[in-house]
Amino acid sequence: MIQCQECQHLNRNGTLFCEECGRSLVGLPLNATIPTRAIQSDVDEASAKSTWGTAHVGQGTSLMLRFLSNDEPMIIPPTKRVVFGRVDVGSTVNPDIDLTPYGAIEKGVSRQHAAVEFSEDTLILLDVGSSNGTFLNGQRLVPNQPRVLRDGDEVRFGKLVAHIYFK
Amino acid sequence: MSISFDPYSILGVSRNATDEDIKKAYRKLAQRLHPDKNQGNEAASLQFKDVSLAYGTLSDMTAKRRYDEQARQHEESGDTYFTLRMTPSKRAVMPLPEDQVVYILTEIFPAPSANPQEKVEANLNLSLVLDISNSMKGTRIERVKIAAQLIIDSLSPNDTLSVVVFNDRASIIIPSTKVIDKPSLKARVSMINPSGGTEMFNGISEGFAQVKVAANPRIVNSIVLLTDGHTYGDQDKCLELAKQATNTGVVISCMGLGHDWNDEFLDKLSSTTGGSTTFISSADGVVRFLNDHVRSLTNAFADRMQLTVAPDPDIKLEMAFRLSPSPQPLMIDDYIIPLSSLQVNRPIAILLQFVLPANLTINFRTLARMVVSGEILQNQVTSFKAVSDVSIEVTETLVSDEPPNSIMDALSKLTLYRLQERAKESLERGDVTEATQRLNNLATRLLEMGQENLAQHTLAEVQRVLQTRAFSDAGRKTIKYETRALLSPGGLDVAITNFISSDG
Numbered sequence: 001m002i003q004c005q006e007c008q009h010l011n012r013n014g015t016l017f018c019e020e021c022g023r024s025l026v027g028l029p030l031n032a033t034i035p036t037r038a039i040q041s042d043v044d045e046a047s048a049k050s051t052w053g054t055a056h057v058g059q060g061t062s063l064m065l066r067f068l069s070n071d072e073p074m075i076i077p078p079t080k081r082v083v084f085g086r087v088d089v090g091s092t093v094n095p096d097i098d099l100t101p102y103g104a105i106e107k108g109v110s111r112q113h114a115a116v117e118f119s120e121d122t123l124i125l126l127d128v129g130s131s132n133g134t135f136l137n138g139q140r141l142v143p144n145q146p147r148v149l150r151d152g153d154e155v156r157f158g159k160l161v162a163h164i165y166f167k
Numbered sequence: 168m169s170i171s172f173d174p175y176s177i178l179g180v181s182r183n184a185t186d187e188d189i190k191k192a193y194r195k196l197a198q199r200l201h202p203d204k205n206q207g208n209e210a211a212s213l214q215f216k217d218v219s220l221a222y223g224t225l226s227d228m229t230a231k232r233r234y235d236e237q238a239r240q241h242e243e244s245g246d247t248y249f250t251l252r253m254t255p256s257k258r259a260v261m262p263l264p265e266d267q268v269v270y271i272l273t274e275i276f277p278a279p280s281a282n283p284q285e286k287v288e289a290n291l292n293l294s295l296v297l298d299i300s301n302s303m304k305g306t307r308i309e310r311v312k313i314a315a316q317l318i319i320d321s322l323s324p325n326d327t328l329s330v331v332v333f334n335d336r337a338s339i340i341i342p343s344t345k346v347i348d349k350p351s352l353k354a355r356v357s358m359i360n361p362s363g364g365t366e367m368f369n370g371i372s373e374g375f376a377q378v379k380v381a382a383n384p385r386i387v388n389s390i391v392l393l394t395d396g397h398t399y400g401d402q403d404k405c406l407e408l409a410k411q412a413t414n415t416g417v418v419i420s421c422m423g424l425g426h427d428w429n430d431e432f433l434d435k436l437s438s439t440t441g442g443s444t445t446f447i448s449s450a451d452g453v454v455r456f457l458n459d460h461v462r463s464l465t466n467a468f469a470d471r472m473q474l475t476v477a478p479d480p481d482i483k484l485e486m487a488f489r490l491s492p493s494p495q496p497l498m499i500d501d502y503i504i505p506l507s508s509l510q511v512n513r514p515i516a517i518l519l520q521f522v523l524p525a526n527l528t529i530n531f532r533t534l535a536r537m538v539v540s541g542e543i544l545q546n547q548v549t550s551f552k553a554v555s556d557v558s559i560e561v562t563e564t565l566v567s568d569e570p571p572n573s574i575m576d577a578l579s580k581l582t583l584y585r586l587q588e589r590a591k592e593s594l595e596r597g598d599v600t601e602a603t604q605r606l607n608n609l610a611t612r613l614l615e616m617g618q619e620n621l622a623q624h625t626l627a628e629v630q631r632v633l634q635t636r637a638f639s640d641a642g643r644k645t646i647k648y649e650t651r652a653l654l655s656p657g658g659l660d661v662a663i664t665n666f667i668s669s670d671g
Contacts (some may be wrong), residue, residue, distance in 0.1 A: 129181030
């Protein structure tokens, strides 16, 4: 149970606002930034804050991916469709973005793993039939079923975690 | 078989899955959704049928090849009609010796290919069902007439309209007709004259009959009910009719004018069909609300949208609430939730509250399987389904995962709506102290949010409750519908202004 600091009401675990008095039980201001943004970059910080949570992509918005293992973000300029995966010497089809430098093999990334499609005002994430699955905020995607991406989302390719920002 | 029924996504396997993968996926789902294991869950049995049908297709070589060929052609034309997005309040939970709550924000977006610029307006088959009881005399009926006439003006010759009025009985002012001769239709509306009592069933039943005359799956079939009073004795009949309407794909939306109508009943009536109930506090609001509503109907991209939820056996679905468009509590009795239409320019957002049992096993696990279906309004009606398994990780290591803003924002407001519901519950139990305490808490939160007007109304209601041990009709409806309106961006200011300029 979580006890409300204001009215002492006991709420079930996982409740976000006290059922008795409406006070936030999360203990952090509503507009707090997410922990993964601790990686420093002042400019990103300011611009990312204002858009966090938005699904809307303006014209010319790039997609930025941050991997836990790597300080340098990956920036993907707007294009029609990019396929993420890993390059395999024996294979005839290669992905647009090779995730090998981020530990793709050990983390179970497929050769053709997932795709991001840039459309008029949204970004769409698709699992293109990976073996170990693509996860959006912990939800495993059904293969080939598109999902709308939001600024600040967590995407997992197999076990490889990346955070998505619009830039 | 229609192309929109994608057996691969129903089974959750990729296009290049092996026969073995397909069989495995089928067995797992069939076990999970089997009617014996999900007694009383209609949604699970619908999903079970889909899964069986999908497996039937993919396990039959000829049918599979035919589907794959169709799908290839389909992909060239590039159409996905809508996409789902599930955002959980946390990505991982710890096993605890007690129950825990997880919220899932479910959003349904029209696919990017549903380009608003290319979209032609959906055709309507609309029945206006208007209360003309004695209490509608004066400004109210005059505003209703103006609103109805404006609607006639805004409709196109391809739209179908009927107007039914009711007091103790129902009469048809305009029988189901194409909106061609606008002046004569408007003239008929102008002759409406109020008298008598309010018997809703007759009105709705006649409106439904008129909609059925021109009912067509390619268009938006809708009844708009406008009333300012209670109906007595025929509520159950009305709800029965609402179920029939849902099965025929007809949505009933309600507008309650003034303070004397039965909000719980109208909410139930509209929720049953996927519609919504709007509170119009003053006659001046009628024209705008009715007009806005009809305009939103023509923005429909898909209609007869429906969400089915099949929770895992140990998981409980406690609550469902539509946040957008038109905030509305949803009924989850049979886990089949009608959602009316998907508009081109606005996603449907629903907040679901699940309860997880104590002592969860460490694992990556599913909470529920959800299927959203709908019919795409085009020259040729295409039904479409999107599937999602909602899952969560149960882990020993504590993760400090902040809930997403979208969920925090929605819940902070939804909690206020539920606070006023809880205050009402206390009062029904006769507990005045608890009721006023809850209202005072609500007022505090409203002040914090900068909603001074509504906070003042709430505090005034506290005084009334202390004196009379009951809510006032006006106060309670204002607090209920305005806290609900907080959930729709920009909705509140307008509603409050209407209340202040109320005609009493």
